[in-house]
Structures are given as C-alpha cells and as structure tokens.
Amino acid sequence: MITSTAPLLDVRDLTVTINRDGRLVTALDKVSFFVNPGEVLGIVGESGAGKSITGAAIIDLLVPPLKRTGGTITLAGTRLDQLSPKAMRSVRGGRIGFVFQDPMTSLNPVITIGQQLCDTIQAHLKLGGSQTKKRALDWLDRVGLPNPDVQFKRFPHQLSGGMRQRVVIALALCADPVLVIADEPTTALDVSVQAHILELLRDLHRESNVSMMLITHDLGVIAKMADRVAVLYAGRVAEISPVGELFSAPKHPYTRGLIRATPMPSATGEMRLDQIPGAMPGLGAVPPGCAFNPRCFRAQGDCRATIPPLHHEKSSAFSCFHPLERVTA
C-alpha cells in the first residue's frame, strides 16, 4: 500500500551511542523508518534489540550515557532533532503522546489521576479551568473508567493495573497528539486485561485517526494491531513489511525464526517450536557484517564481511544478502 501523502514521522539513519568509560558503543545503528498519517507501525524485536531506545530517542528522553549522535527525525515537517530542549518539552505530551510499559511507575503516586490529567491538558492546550476539568472527565470516560467523577479524585494505588494503564492512555491522548508511541503497553498485564487495553487503543485510534508506533516483543499483539511492522535486531532494522506479508512471507531469516520460535498452534492444532540457536549479541559485541550471521542458517562469506544495506522493494524493505524466497506451498 503506497500512499501519496508524505509520511507523518520520518526517521532517517537514527544513531544512538552509549559512552562506556570513554569507549563509544553503538546501541542503534542507522535506523530508518517512517510512519504514515493514521497508520499503526509495529516495532518488534527481542530485549536489547533497541526498540525502546528508538521510542525514547524520538521524543529525546534518552537517559545518559545513551546519546543520539546522528540521523534526522522529522515530524510533519518539523525537525525534532534540531529543537531546543524547551521546544521539545511542548512536543512531548503535546504533539507526541507516550504510553509506557509499567503504569505504576509512569504515574505520579502522590497526585490524583484527575489532577495529572488536568496538568497535562493545561500545559498543552491552554484551556480554562472548568473546560480543563470537563475534558479530563471526558477522557476518563472515553478510556472506560466507570464513574469518572469518583475516579477523578483517586490516586494511582487505588486502581488496578488495567485501570492504571487506561489512565496512562488517557494522559497520552488528552492533548490531541498527532502521534502516540506505545512502548510495551500490555506487557505488564494479564491476558484478559491485555485484550481490553488493545481493544481500547484500537477504538481510540479509529476515532481520532492518530498515528501510532506500537513497540512490543509479542508477535500476537503485532498481528492484531499493526498495519506495517519493523523488525529490529541488535540495533538495526532487519525488515519492514506490511503485516500480512511479514507473517505469510517473511524475507529476513531472523523474522521467520522469530515467528517459528513463538509457541502457537498451527491450523491443524499441532504445536511446533523451532528455536534459533545462540542469543542476540550484547551491546558492543555485534559481530562484523550482518548482526544475525552467527545464528543464521543462510549465512555465507559476504554476510560476515559487510553489513547488508536496507534493500527497498515495492512495499517492504529488508537488509539481507540472501533473503528467503516467497514460499508458494
């Protein structure tokens, strides 16, 4: 699916390094992707692949010694990487909303959730007092909290995990952002609650047509939520594809390995589990050439010598010298 409109968010060659006792180690190596208006881009990978760093780098929330050292980030024509820290503050929570993984640590425990919502709305929308409160109550209702008037005065510890995550979502969306970055929004939740939160995110996405970056390690969540998917491995983009194509015909051996390693019943109800040998290289231990080559069954000499560039096709892109053929079985 090619849209003629310009992408809302365009990230090019984003590089993040970590300073380890004077030695610079690359955590994110020239990551490029874009998000179209109204689209859900899934970002998937295992821990240490750089998914969360990507999200944090976009809104300039990297914690030292992590530092952005290269690349451009463009949000609807504005170069975010060139904004002053002060200007960036108004983007964060204003034009870009952020949903964090752990709802307990991302809410302030000593301030009522109503006050936290009002603070956010006031900081970004410049509304009057009564209008601010009305909007906050509206949002509590929209994210599915019963009796918003009562909930408004409650503290985070008085809510269950699922309810807290609903409040975090309200906080991310209450200032009418153009982009929401959700970093593992359901990982800390139980399965039955996870489905609720995903459904809520989907409903809100449909209503407001906000663009979304959904960062997760769960391929099931990706399959249900994303329009396009970027697979990260060891700080590099392995593959970007529309979601249907990614699952039916993955190009990168790592993508297929990841799909096959996820325990899922096949259509016949049979369980298959194919492991990928080895483990993802740690920071600073990325092998030369393709980062996946020591674990890859298709690796050859060129994979060990040069880093494969991102090869663009019609709707997808992958970085592999020996991509998997489209299976026609």
Add this chain to the structure above:
Amino acid sequence: MSASDFLILNHVSKVYRRNQSLLERLKKSESGGTKAVSDVSLTVRYGETMGLVGESGCGKSTLARLVSGLMAPTSGEISFPPNASGNKPRLQMIFQDPYSSLNGRWTIEDIVAEPIRVHKLRNGRAAIRARVDELLVQVGLSAADAEKYPQEFSGGQRQRICIARALAGEPEFLILDEPTSALDVSVQAQILNLLRDLQKNLHLTSLFITHNLSVVRIMADRIGVMYLGELVEEATSEELFRKPRHPYTRLLIDAAPDMDTSDRSLHPIAGELPNPAFPPSGCRFHTRCPFAQDICRNTLPPQKATETGSMFRCHFDLDLSNASVFPPAAKVKTA
C-alpha cells in the same frame, strides 16, 4: 488411588492471614484472610507433566510452594504415595527469574554441586566435579563454564544453569514455576525444547506452572486451569484445547492474540479479575461469565467428572468446542 499416582492433593486450601490488631487478638475474633488456594484436589501420575495455568493472583505459585513443602497448607493434605523402594521422591524446583535465583558470589561449579553435596549423591571432589561437567554439557553449556560466575551469562544461559542445578539433585519430581516468562521468544524456544528433551530422557514427573497457554500446551500432558484460587477445569492437553468445558477456559484460550493477520478481532474477557481477598459468592467466575444465571450467583458449582477422566466446575454442561458459541461480548464498562 491407583499404583501410578505420584502426587495427590486432597482438598488443599491455603489462607494468607493478615496481621491482627491487638484489639482483634484480645477479642479472639476470627480474622479474615486471602484464600489463595481453595479446595484444590489434583492427582499427578508417574512420568506425567501436569500444567497449571491462570492469570496473576489465581494461586498457581502458592500451589507450587505448597507442593514443594515451602509452606504448609491451611487445610487438606498433600501426599506422595511411597514408591517401590519406600522412599519419598526427591524434588527440585526451577524458578521464574534466573537473575535472582543464582548466587552471584558462587561459581557455577559451587551452584551446581550444592545439591550433589547436600544429598550426598557423589563422594570426593573429583567425582563431584565430573558430575557437574556432565550436567553442564547436558543442558547445553560447556565444562569450562564451571569456573565462571552467574554474571557472565545471559538470561537463557542462566536458566540453563538453574536447570543443571535442579538436575544435580537427581530429582524424580520437578516443579517449574514460570521457567521461561523472563526470557525472549527465541531463547524461550531453546529452553522449552531442552526441558522437553530432558523430561523424555529422564522420565521426570513435573508440575509446570505458567500463564502462557501456548507454552503449557507444548509442555504438558494434562492441564489444570485455575481461577481465583480454585481449580476450575482439568483435562488432558489435547482435550482442553479441543473441547473446553468451563467458560473461563474458553475465554482464556481466545483472549491471547494469535498470529493470524486475516482475522484481527480481539476477545477480551468482560470485567476485571476480582480482588482475591473478596471472591464473589457462588461460582467465582459468575461476574465475568457470559452464561451466568441466578444459580451461579448463589451456589458453588460442584466438581463434575467426565467420562474421559477430566474435571470441571460449572453448573452447566456447555459445548464450548467452538469459539463462535459466545454471545457477542457487550462493551462492558469495567470496574
């Protein structure tokens, strides 16, 4: 009770009492408490892997602690019928977090050798070291790793060390409490395959506890589903997924998103998990069950046995083999 029974749980309950105030103690009032495990009866047979699934707070980890003897049940009894040699079976446990369950000041050799020393399974330094090397190779590490410390290993490798330590005690019974929940997908697959091979080769009987239905489906012969401290259904792995009898099982199976991109519907379970300290009356699932009737609100459903030897706890005999039997879930605003 038949000769093949390995572990029998008979109406086991565990109540976590809260601390009473002085006044309450003086008045000798009956203190309330959270019934973490309530009236669970279960039999594990020789050589079988019994899976336990449920959401957080359903009591599955408490049950593991009860079975391992780390805690005593408040009521009911847990027994291991004596085997042919008349001895109690040796038991080992593998925990969820491989970072906190290994002592960072001990070398891998010390860690793996400890159960061997405690149970006096080998005599002499050389024999113990040889056994440690053998175990490390068995779980996919190398003998040279024995000199290292846990910090030098990744999460998956640490879990392998935990498995080696558990096997060092030459257990007949293994309790696995969420052994792969802290691991990445590709590493999880490695560990699950390793555990599957070990169980096959060593003829272990085990209790496998997880919240992930797909994982338990791969690993277990029989599966028990827990909800708020109760065992609501128990059946063979194949039967549980083909024809679940309890509405909660059906909903739990559907709630986990699969990788089918053509059908992108989500199936949340209405409502939220009630506070385990104050479980609903009658059937504990009635607040979230799409089939709930008046009887469910008042009367505790009996344990019903089926002709195939499985058990479920529901007033009705529902045919839930197909996901589409459910009335379309109304958009319930949850409390």
